[in-house]
Amino acid sequence: MQLVVGRIGRAHGIKGEVTVEVRTDEPELRLGPGAVLTTDPASAGPLTIASGRVHSGRLLLRFEGVADRTGAEALRNTLLIADVDPEELPEGEDEYYDHQLMDLDVVLADGTEVGRITEISHLASQDLFIVEREDGTEVMIPFVEEIVTEIDLENQRAVIDPPPGLIDDRAEIASSRDADEADEGGADDSDDDADEKDAR
Template sequence: MVNGDDNRVREADVVIARIVKARGLRGEVACDIETDFPERFTSLERVVVWMPDGSRLELSVEDRWFHKGRVILRFGGYDSMTDAQRLVGGRLVISEADARQLEEGRYYEYEIVGSEVATTLGERVGRVERLLRTGGTDLLVVESEGGREYLIPFADDICVEVDPETRRITIAPPEGLLEL
């Protein structure tokens, strides 16, 4: 499980959704869901939104529903499309303490981003800059010291060891992966 690539979001926050657009005339926003537990939105009454400029908003949720794989939210005080457009790009977060415990082998994005990546032979590949959701296997976006970007599938057979405590990921890349 993965969440968020904006380093302004505090490390103790877990991104659960990203506001992608204003929707409708009454101030609703459509959000890409970035949690494996979308049912949490059905009882959400208040939420913290981290804006791209680093500001933090605490908003009350007046209405919510799911539509075409997204959650649609209406917040108190945001009553028009113009109001809602100001929220686009914001990230809905919960505190790490409120996050569900994941089963072994599952990780939140904040536990992965910033990790150093090396091969099983000890060769440094780079640092995880973000995680790219593809609809299938997520991809680690790893940047080398020289600025080269690698896309590494976040799959058990490639990422053979993930240690969020030490912020290290060991990979066994298939032949050619690091030459792409």
């Protein structure tokens, strides 16, 4: 199975290094020296990682055969793809690969259907489930223990206990410029609570 594990950004310096937007929870494994990655577009690869380091909080990679800024800049926006055994599981408990979570049904504890996971967004602070509802709208669910209470791979579902305003109509009202201050204050409190839980 092929998984996108990163996207190449701008060139860094003059020796062929590039910044990389990491899209895997295991960068040491997927983006370590010696790893061979296919690419999208395919014409840019395959690429073999020669070295890697973290600079100012960002991952920098250098690929074999790319020795200058011109070559590095030519790779900008290229997706890095790793071949992963579909039966392989992460080493940590309660950790999952993106492909295990994609297309899971998202439901409340009482079984009420919320939607289906169509994308997983890896942010610096936390991961987010992008959930598509039946009406075609999308809602973002922070992948934190306080909200996502169960991942049931056998039954292909994720059970959530969302705070007020995360998935109901109040979230839409609070985001409107015409919302009154009381509604906005309620939504802001919910957001603050979610941030605090994630920080722990």
